[in-house]
Amino acid sequence: MIEAPQQWIVEADIDTIQEALERGDITSVQLVLLYLERIRNYDRPINSMLELNPDAIEIAQALDEERQRTGRRGRLHGIPIVLKDNIDTHDKMHTSAGSIALAQSIAPDDAFVAARLREAGAILLGKTNMTEWANGMAESMWAGYSSRGGLVLNPYGPGNVFIGGSSSGSAAAVAANFAAGAIGTETSGSIVNPSGYNFVVGIKPTIGLVSRTGLIPLSLTQDTAGPIARSVKDAAIMLSVLAGPDEQDAATLAGAEHVHGDYTTFLNKDAMQGIRIGVPRYYCESLDEAPLAILESAIRVIQSLGGTIVDNVSVPCAGIEWDRSVVRYEFKRGLDDYLAKLNPNVPVHSLAELIAFNEQHADQALKYGQRGLTRSEDTTGVLTDEIYVNGLRHNRHMSREQGIDYALKEYDVDALLFLGHNGSEIAARAGYPLITVPGGYADDGRLSAAGYITDGPYGITFAGTAFSEPLLIGLAHSFEQATKYRFPPTLIPSPETQ
Known part of the structure; x- marks a missing residue:
C-alpha cells in the first residue's frame, strides 16, 4: 500500500493514480475517501465545492469490483472528477448554475459530457461552485459568486488573489487537489480565466468538438465544456473522453471529422521547434508591470525552445465593439428551452419566471442585481430576428476573417500568444480553441485597480x-515541460478541523 496517502494524492496525475490502482496499491474507494477528507479539511476557506455525490463511495466500490473482474475501461477508470454546477447529472446531485431558484433541481438526464465520463469509468465526485448563470446574471457580479454557494476564493491567497470565473470552483478545486481533474464550461473566458489565476491547465475546445447537450445554456454559438487539470497531459486525457459527435448537438456532427481518439498523442516536448507564434500587443496595453514581465518571460522561453516570435501582430478587430445582443438573444432562447423541461416541482420554468422568483427572494438572490437576466428578457429570443442575425454575422466576421484567421495568414504564424484570458473574447466569437498553461508567479506586492x-x-x-x-496541446506541453512553473498552494485548514 501507499505510504502517507493523504500527501501522495497532492499533485498526483491521472496516469500515476491509475498505475497505483492497477497495482493494487490503492482502491478507488480509498481514493474517494482521501479526496473527501481533503475537501473536508481544506475547502471551507476556499468554498470551491457546492455539493458532493452521496453515491461516490458506492460507485467507486462497483468500479473496483469491475476492475477485478474484467479489467479497467480506460485511463479514467475509478478516477474522481468534479463538474461545474451548470452540467446536468441525473443522479442525487443538483444542477443549478449557482442559482437558489434551481437549488433543488435534479436534471432529467445526464449531460453528454457527464455520460461520457461515466462510460469511461470516471467517478463524478461532486459539483463545483461557479459565477451564477455563468456570469449571465449581472455584469457587476463578483467572479466566483453564486446566490446558492457564496463566493469562491483563490487557494493561492483567499480574499487577496483574484479567483477568475465563471468556472471558479472547478479551477480552485483542481488547484487545491480536491479531485484528479474537473470539467468547466466557457462562453467567453470562463475556463481559461480561472485556470490561469489558479495555476492549472484549461482547454476551451473549438465549438463542435465537445457536445453542449445538458449544459445550462448561456450562448448557443459560444458555449462549450472543457477540461481543467494540473497538467497538459491530464487535460488531454479528459478531452479524449469528452470529444465526439452527439446526435442532439448538430455542431458536433459537423465537427466529427476533426475528433481525435487520443489527444495525448500530441504531447511533444519538442513541439515548439520551427513554430511561428504571433503576439498581438494590443491585448497587452492594459497589463500591469508584473503580468507583463510574465508574458515577456514566456516569449523568451518559446524562443529558447526553437520557436520564432512574431511580435506586435495586429488584427483589424482589435478594439471593436462586439455585438453583445447576440448572447442576450441566445441566453433567452436557450434558458427558456432548458427551464421548460425541468421537473414541475422546480419553481421556475422560463426566464421571466426566474426574474420574478429572484425579485421575490431579493435578500438572497439579488446581491448584485439581475441586469443580465432582464436585458436578455427584453429581447424576443427569436434567432431569426434581423438584429440577432446581423450581430452574429458581425461577430463571426470580425473574430475570424478580421481576427484570428487574419493574423495567422497575414503574419504566417501557426498560433497566437496571450497572457491569461486576454484573447478569450476574440476566440469566443470565432468559436476557436484556447489552452492555458501556468506561465509564472508574480511576487511584487502591487495592487490591481480592483483592490x-x-x-x-x-x-x-x-x-x-x-x-x-492538436497543435495547441503540443505547444502548451512543450512550454510546460520546459518551465514546470506549477506548484500546489499552501492551504489553510477549515476551522472545524483545527
Missing part, C-alpha cells in the same frame, strides 16, 4: 484556428 494584489499565478494562453487542438 486585489497582483501577486499570484498567471497563465499564458495559446490560440489557434478551428480544430487546432
